[in-house]
Amino acid sequence: MKAAVLKEFGAPLAIETLPDPEPMAGGVVVDVVAAGVTSYAANVFNGSRNYALELPVAPGAGGIGRIRAVSPDATTLKVGDWVFCEATVRSRDNAADSILQGWTYRTAAALPLHRLYHHGSYAERMLVPTENVTPLGEIEPAEAGRWTALGRLLVPFGGLIAGDLKAGETLVISGATGGFGGAGVAVALAMGAGLVVATGRNPGTLDDLVRRFGPRVRAVRMSGVEADDLDNIVKAAAGPIDMVLDFLPREATAAQVQAPLATVRHGGRIILMGGVRSELALSYNVLMHKELTVRGAWMYSREAIPRMIQMIRAGLIDLSQFELTEFALSEANDAVAHAAANAGPRQLTTIRP
Template sequence: MKAAILREFGSPLMIGDIADPTLGTGEVVVDVVAAPVLSYTDEVFSGARKYLLPTPVVPGCGAIGRVREVGPDATRLKTGDWVFCDPTVRSRDDALMPDITLQGWSARGDGGKKLQRYFRDGSFAECIRVPTENAVPVGDLEPADAGRWCAINTLMISYGGLLAMDFKPGETLLVSGATGNFGSATVAVALAMGARSVVAPGRNEKILDDLRRRFGERVVPVRLSGEADRDSQAMMRAAPAPIDAVLDFLPPSAPASVARLAIMTVRPYGRAVLMGGVGMLGGEDLALPYPWIMRNNISILGQWMYKPDAVAGMVGLIRSGLLDLDHYAVTEFPLEQANEAVVHAATNSGPFKLTVLRPAP
């Protein structure tokens, strides 16, 4: 099969032929129809993000495809089924504390690296081998729609954070980092889940206006000034009700003070979930006040990715019409133009933009 291969960090992808994956027990082989190219892919491939990804490797994080072959433990999947290839691979020998690797992308800790040795190659190829539970049925699709369904890759992370905080219909959410890819996706998912309102702070007025245009009056944009006291009051005043929960998706370039300011807008007995990149490239610690957390009964949770059963819920939101994938503008590239796709993803990043590889011949 043809694949895009990252030989070493800092080198361009090489398009070449490699052996088809061999099916084992507990696995599924999927023909990749569309694979997302994330906006920061160039930072991963250059080594700037310092991701745990051994080279040479076929990279790629997630895919939409059709089942080619199933193992003996699959009782419902069949050849030809459309599936989302969930890149979040978990070890199976510790249900309480599973190790995790993002197939074709990164890993968490020593256990994740060990898991990565086997589930290593990702979706920038004509087919991919995934654990049986990671081939999640999405129902029948027109092949032309497969690229847009790659939005699941981003939407799932937002959904995972909302599920982790037990977000409920009728609640008010503040999204810290609302003008980024994950933040804007969180706005869409929270509204689909029945949010009373979503407070969207940021400094990019164009994106804030676009969020309001897309989703209507339940989105409450707040233009930040950079003055802490003023911005804190502005966020709380803008909300039509006390802020029940905060989901942080600020990028590694954001200072901890911005995250702290947003988190501390939450009401007493409120919740905050951290899913962004603050501090990953150095800088000050988050340093939330102990007395404020304790006396106000604040719940603070870190969340990486999402629980395994969350994908089915996401598919349900899309199939019901509550979450509209037509918000996403999709640009597609053939596998042979994988390097061009990486450049395009970086230079055309932003909310509701998708760059996709189409490996199928």
């Protein structure tokens, strides 16, 4: 099979021929039709993200495809089924040990998983754990690229489930101008949020969110001055804030995190899903007396995937909101560059092997 291979950090992806994967107990072979390219893929491939990744590897975290060969212990999946391939592969004897297939292994204990399910979706075919493929039902082949938005939508969905968002509640999404934060606005509204306060630094992207989603979204441009940002968030909410979903990037400071966290009501919830590397000075007294829940959430449960597919099928989330740009496998390096330059919440970049 043809694949885009990362042979060393800092080198371009090379289009090479790799052995076809073989089905085995617990794993199915999928013909990859569309694979999403993240905006930070270039930073993974040049090594600046310091992701644990054994080279050479065909990267690519998940995608959309059709089953080519089923595992002998599968009873429902059939050859030809359209499926979403979930990248989070968990050890069967310790779920805390996990990898993102074709992307990174999170702990040394997970290295055997990385070696078994080594190659990702920037390839014509890949071997995927049986439990990591979810049937989509029939879709048009031309729409496969849009369905890669599942990977974008599911991450905030996992956070909103972790925070138990309820219909009618007010939510602050911190970092709403990024890919996951912007997708979180759509998901929260689909789940029945009464009001979403979207915060970020890009006024054009914030205005676009309000324009697309209407009066249930209010935008707050963050200045970096904590007192001013806190005041503006409270004014936009015009009432109690039930939950904060944080998607701030690695470059964000602790002060940027603090303002949204300080706005949540008594008994509210704070869900951290971003990449911030700063230490947070959380007040013991405030956490106790306001009875706040602060929780980290990484990715999402497998149960979230069919739920999100149902939401899309029901029309609660419209995949046409995403602007799709597709590249052939031979253009993988162009796809990586394009994704980095077009990192907004509505932009999807895909490779079509």
